[in-house]
Amino acid sequence: MRYAVIVCPKCNKAKGIDTIKKTTTCPCGREIVFARTKFYFETDSPLELAGAVAEANAQLGDGNVPKIAKKPRKRDAYSSISERVRPIRDPVERMRVIASELTEAKGEFGHEDIKRVLTLTGRDTPEDIIAKLQKANLIYEVSEGRFRSV
Numbered sequence: 426m427r428y429a430v431i432v433c434p435k436c437n438k439a440k441g442i443d444t445i446k447k448t449t450t451c452p453c454g455r456e457i458v459f460a461r462t463k464f465y466f467e468t469d470s471p472l473e474l475a476g477a478v479a480e481a482n483a484q485l486g487d488g489n490v491p492k493i494a495k496k497p498r499k500r501d502a503y504s505s506i507s508e509r510v511r512p513i514r515d516p517v518e519r520m521r522v523i524a525s526e527l528t529e530a531k532g533e534f535g536h537e538d539i540k541r542v543l544t545l546t547g548r549d550t551p552e553d554i555i556a557k558l559q560k561a562n563l564i565y566e567v568s569e570g571r572f573r574s575v
């Protein structure tokens with residue numbers, strides 16, 4: 426994880442750090458070495474980091490050791506579909522699953538939807554896939570550029 430929440434041993438304030446660095450200097454003047462510091466929370470999201478620092482400082486203000494709950498990540502349909510299909514090796518089978526998941530999630534889908542899933546999965550272009558799927562009779566075109574899984 427890229428970012429972490431630490432607590433300054435001198436002033437007892439929570440700080441967000443970028444773990445690419447090795448040390449930071451707290452506004453109180455104390456130099457903090459990450460290798461010797463407990464990470465109370467780790468995340469790759471700067472936004473989540475900011476929230477976690479605020480939460481930790483609120484808990485420290487109440488005299489508690491910060492316990493920051495990992496918030497369940499809000500996932501959109503595209504990322505959960507891309508995760509589900511990533512292990513599928515056969516491109517037509519993978520696309521069949523993408524098409525059927527998109528149909529379930531959205532009713533129908535277009536190139537844009539497939540593109541969003543594929544950007545996350547990192548394979549094939551939407552045009553190739555739609556052509557493959559139509560050829561295999563796994564999807565049909567409901568209107569210009571809009572498709573449904575059979």
Ligand SMILES: [Zn+2]
Nearest residue numbers: 433436451453
């Ligand atoms: Zn400090």
